[in-house]
Amino acid sequence: MTKITKKTGKKRAARSSSKVVSIRTKKPFNNYRQATAYLFEKTDYEKEERVRYNVTTFSLDRMRNLLSLLGDPHAKINTVHIAGTKGKGSTATMLARMLESNGYTVGLYTSPHLVHLHERIVVNSQMISEAEMLGLMNRIYAPVEKLSKDDPPTFFEIMTALAFMYFADRKIDIGVIETGLGGRLDSTNVILPKVVGITSLSIDHKLQLGDTIDRIAMEKAGVFKKGVPAITVQQDPTAMSVLREQAIVVKAPLSVTGSSDIDFSYRFETSREHGPHTRICLTTPTSKFEHIRVPLHGKHQAINCGLALALLDRLRSSGYEIDIDKAADGLCGVTLPGRMEMVCDDPRIMIDGAHNAASVRALIHAIGQNIPYDSMVVIFGCNADKDIPGMLTELQYGADKVIFTRSNSMKAVSPQDLAEMYTDICGKMYQTSSSLGEALQLARSAVGREDLILITGSFYLIGQAKVRFQPNVTLAAS
Template sequence: MTYQDCLDYLYQQLPMYQRIGNAAFKKSLDNIIDLCEALGQPQHKFKSIHVGGTNGKGSSSHMLAAVLQEAGYKTGLYTSPHLKSFTERVKVNGQELPQDYLIRFVEQNKELFESIKPSFFEMTVALAFKYFADEQVDIAVIEVGLGGRLDSTNIITPEVSLITNIGYDHQALLGDTIVAIASEKAGIIKAGVPAVISTKQEEAEEVFILKAMKVEAPLYFATDKFRLELVEGDLERQVFQVYSNEMLYLAGLELDLTGSYQKYNLPGVLQVLALLQEKGYSIPEEALRAGLAKAKSITGLKGRWQKLNDSPLTICDTGHNEDGIKQILQQLEALQPKQVHMVFGAVNDKDITKVLQLLPKVYTYYFCQADIPRALPVADLHKQSLEVGLKGTAYTSVSEAINAAKANAAPDEVIFIGGSTFVVAEIQEL
């Protein structure tokens, strides 16, 4: 079996949320429990940090992994979905899962898959846990896939749980109120395990307090301890003064993730690291600084407010829900662009009406659809966009739309590519 044979088998045999959407989501932990039992309970053989939330969980996971790696720990990192290669999902010290490990894992466990019939995500989580156990990592950062309570990753007992921003996304599966969504995210709060909430949000706050009380978990709202002041920022880095209890905690803390929304993620990351230090982990200040200043290069993170070109300035971002798009639009506005050429696509299992209503009517749009079954057909996207007053042209592929934007944009204008993780995934320069 070649690597491509292996991927073809997985894509054909296992329902995959990335491709088909809600039909692939299993509302039960039974499959992952059965898989891991058959594999020797690998999830209990390494220390972990569990990271959930609506927006920011991927960035936060990568920042934590980068700092822990710089501190000298053999660090696993599990994230989803992937942008370019399946092996991006599972990393140890920034190195992607070896293709031959995946091949062996699938060959050895085909009968198990055919018996349990897991989803693609369930299989991938089991694979990650087994790989981290085999590699004997010191600690692994595990990002929740969707929700929390019923997410396949939720069979670990972490050192710390982290929940980032709560916003509207996947309402068909998680509920259509912030309280309902927060309740699903709060499902990763475990008995006696410290839980960190990155940002205090009025609607969600009580949900976390009640869950933490119920399971007797110490609860920390990171913004109660840490306050950030942006002192410098451009397309290459951000620099913050960090205050704790109104005293200067870290001066000139540099971050190579340049999305303005990172100001909501960084307090949670700092609080988790402080709790790990209390548990006896050695995380010197120089490791913290180096990890955050080089998080992208250490972990290979892509697609978060990433500059692709200077002339015209070309930026991509995987933000795709209301909160994510609002942050992107604020940051585009801060560039004071002469004109924005936006390459935009979406998925078909979400109501994008509110997102489309947020988009400025003065931008020039290049509508497209990613090459996955879950993509919203570009004709439907174009029609919905015209109904809210957006002006643009429909293209049958992401690459066509990007090429058209490049042809039309003047050197002093801005091209933005996004709307969906899967649109960003098809950028050739990424």
């Protein structure tokens, strides 16, 4: 076994011999505003309503060409790759915090951001600074312009390259990398990770990834690499079958939490110190994690935490020195903006980025288990590429009243269209509003002290809510 030490003697991937583009000229950007304005001008598939999902639109060759011109920074860092439909960000963050608590310098790359672009690129819980971003943008400008003559890099490709550059500059010990869309064609799928994690799979991004669970599983399994161990959670049987078949095809050893591979269990409890919470136990051939407290609410977060622990154990087996008690301490401090986050106490207002049917179902269950309330008014808005009937079906089981609104996303569905679909599904009470501000006025007039207002359905919508309730936070230009 190769020991991976925290500061010295760290085993690193071989440095690429690729030639770095260097053009002797004055810096293209004099300030941060100029640099980010240039970045936001690039094609951003997160914003576009209809995107063709193919090897031309989502080109790994284009991504590799950009990285080659930058000296292949992704080849200079060790990584963990996390894909899936829901829980990627939670799993990635919990894993990163456990590694940090063990003394490692950890890079964390996630998407999308709620409020500020810099949320996507983090080292040891600190977002990249404006000065650091400006420096990276000045370095990446020439390679981007060189490629733009024939095949312009996209916003997400540039962001991903910036993350790899930053992590290489900071000489991180490990990078936890979350996929954006899908897996097979995702810009992050150029790395050769130490281990791959697949979170829970469900229907999402129907226009790009398909509307059946087997097609989605096939896309997510595209991150499997020959000889690289992969770990997943219990899945829909059809999805699990696809994952197992693809793991065999590419010769990636696949383990599953909650099976004979990795024993996993969880239990819900309440204590004076922590209130309602979940504890998990996970046993592998090399480690035993007993009664670990999950820092986030809900059964789904217990499953995500189990996966994070299994990934941590795999890194331990590959040479990373991990102390279980320190890992548990790292978990205790995990909080996630936009995940069952209470942003106002009077009235009680919670935001959550549930943006597919499975996530809404998990959210409604977690609120019922952990948050006491008399009635719940839900402010809901979502994008057109989502499983809207599935989300609305799940919403009816927890919402006493729904107020449909729209976010500032170009892909947002009109409140009237959402209301019509909701009426067809259940016929329950609803209102519509043209903006989040108007929706909040309606909600406040309908709730009492013991009631709860929940804002959900879209990361764009809860990003707007976070800005509204945190005056010192400014919504990113993107």
